[in-house]
Amino acid sequence: MHSLRVDLGQRGYPIHIGTGILADPALFAPALSTGPVAIITDSNVAPLYLEALQKTLRKLEKDVLTVTLAAGEASKSLANIQEITGRLLSAGYGRDCTLCALGGGVVGDITGFAAAVYQRGVACIQVPTSLLAMVDSSVGGKTGVNHPLGKNMIGAFYQPRAVIADTDTLDSLPDREFRSGLAEVIKYGLINDQGFFSWLEDHMDAVLAREADALAKVIQYSCKDKADVVARDELEGGLRAILNLGHTFGHAIEAATGYDQYLHGEAVAIGIVMAADLSRRLDLIRESEQNRIYALVKATGLPTFAPAFPIDDYLAFMRVDKKAEGGRVRFILLRGIGSAVITGDVPPAAIAQTLQAFMEHEHA
Numbered sequence: 001m002h003s004l005r006v007d008l009g010q011r012g013y014p015i016h017i018g019t020g021i022l023a024d025p026a027l028f029a030p031a032l033s034t035g036p037v038a039i040i041t042d043s044n045v046a047p048l049y050l051e052a053l054q055k056t057l058r059k060l061e062k063d064v065l066t067v068t069l070a071a072g073e074a075s076k077s078l079a080n081i082q083e084i085t086g087r088l089l090s091a092g093y094g095r096d097c098t099l100c101a102l103g104g105g106v107v108g109d110i111t112g113f114a115a116a117v118y119q120r121g122v123a124c125i126q127v128p129t130s131l132l133a134m135v136d137s138s139v140g141g142k143t144g145v146n147h148p149l150g151k152n153m154i155g156a157f158y159q160p161r162a163v164i165a166d167t168d169t170l171d172s173l174p175d176r177e178f179r180s181g182l183a184e185v186i187k188y189g190l191i192n193d194q195g196f197f198s199w200l201e202d203h204m205d206a207v208l209a210r211e212a213d214a215l216a217k218v219i220q221y222s223c224k225d226k227a228d229v230v231a232r233d234e235l236e237g238g239l240r241a242i243l244n245l246g247h248t249f250g251h252a253i254e255a256a257t258g259y260d261q262y263l264h265g266e267a268v269a270i271g272i273v274m275a276a277d278l279s280r281r282l283d284l285i286r287e288s289e290q291n292r293i294y295a296l297v298k299a300t301g302l303p304t305f306a307p308a309f310p311i312d313d314y315l316a317f318m319r320v321d322k323k324a325e326g327g328r329v330r331f332i333l334l335r336g337i338g339s340a341v342i343t344g345d346v347p348p349a350a351i352a353q354t355l356q357a358f359m360e361h362e363h364a
């Protein structure tokens with residue numbers, strides 16, 4: 001097992017990454033409040049891992065309630081916050097309860113938000129089971145739900161008490177979901193870890209084959225890169241926005257397509273390719289660097305072109321992005337591989353050219 005820490009003083013917490021650790025009560029015990037536990041999970045994950053987690057918690061003599069949401073992004077809704085909190089109230093759960101998010105980023109984001117608002121805040125443990133959740137969403141305390149008008153528009157920063165990532169659960173993760181998680185992994189290399197990006201270029205075959213050593217390195221490096229950024233800027237006053245590379249375009253793609261055609265990581269992959277294109281148009285990176293980025297995304301089997309919509313539709317979704325300031329959309333762009341810049345100083349014509357280029361055809 002490998003453990004690291006998100007260094008946030010009193011709100012700091014451990015991230016445990018390893019095989020078989022879902023069955024280890026000793027990892028859960030320090031993060032639990034004194035009262036009962038509610039496991040929030042989804043309809044795909046429940047048949048696979050719910051029993052194992054229930055067993056672990058019962059060894060700690062915990063009463064356990066389970067809320068199983070329908071799998072998929074549509075479950076990240078305010079209606080399900082009502083459902084979860086209603087179940088907790090009906091069961092008489094008080095402020096001493098703990099919510100355990102067992103699943104991917106959807107379950108993690110909604111459970112974290114439910115924990116933030118239920119009786120003004122109860123303990124939360126993230127038990128990520130998708131690659132994306134292990135490398136990104138379970139860490140850092142961004143919680144929330146979607147609104148039809150925009151992705152993640154309702155939420156809170158609320159840190160978990162612990163992240164417990166049992167990599168054995170990835171054995172059952174469908175290939176498309178696995179690749180989706182790799183988009184966020186590539187992101188870390190691009191924003192602040194040039195060596196990791198090069199390593200990914202050299203080892204993508206091993207990663208895609210889910211070789212244990214390669215997978216362990218991917219998860220450990222990603223969690224460390226994310227924990228470092230979060231520790232320096234928990235509430236996204238500035239620096240943390242670099243974790244949003246590819247998301248200004250990506251979230252617009254998700255929202256424009258009703259959240260059900262592209263997985264989050266797929267939309268982010270297209271967004272990364274677009275951000276690289278925009279960076280090159282503004283002479284921030286060389287064409288050779290743009291080509292490397294495109295090649296790695298492509299080698300990962302992720303999509304690199306966006307569905308065709310009127311540019312104004314994309315721009316309208318991009319304007320609701322939370323990074324916008326004074327009505328001006330801000331982008332995370334690249335100054336090289338391993339170096340990101342946050343800027344609102346982007347000519348509208350360049351944004352339109354990038355959108356056009358990646359809607360019309362695949363980049364050669």
Ligand SMILES: NC(=O)c1ccc[n+]([C@@H]2O[C@H](COP(=O)([O-])OP(=O)(O)OC[C@H]3O[C@@H](n4cnc5c(N)ncnc54)[C@H](O)[C@@H]3O)[C@@H](O)[C@H]2O)c1
Nearest residue numbers: 044071104105106129130132133136137142169172173264
């Ligand atoms: N809070 C953050 O910092 C943050 C970061 C990145 C993404 N996100 C959010 O995370 C969500 C995407 O997360 P995701 O990709 O995990 O999606 P997801 O939660 O929908 O999980 C992906 C799919 O895989 C299934 N699944 C999960 N684990 C499995 C397993 N071990 N075996 C078999 N099937 C399994 C799920 O049921 C689902 O169908 C988006 O809503 C995105 O906005 C949040």
Ligand SMILES: O=C(O)C(=O)C[C@@H](O)[C@H](O)[C@H](O)COP(=O)(O)O
Nearest residue numbers: 136140142151152240243244247322
């Ligand atoms: O943790 C962060 O900060 C991120 O931006 C991580 C992203 O991968 C994630 O998709 C996040 O939910 C996006 O946040 P948002 O603030 O743009 O909604």
Ligand SMILES: [Zn+2]
Nearest residue numbers: 184247264268
């Ligand atoms: Zn993301």
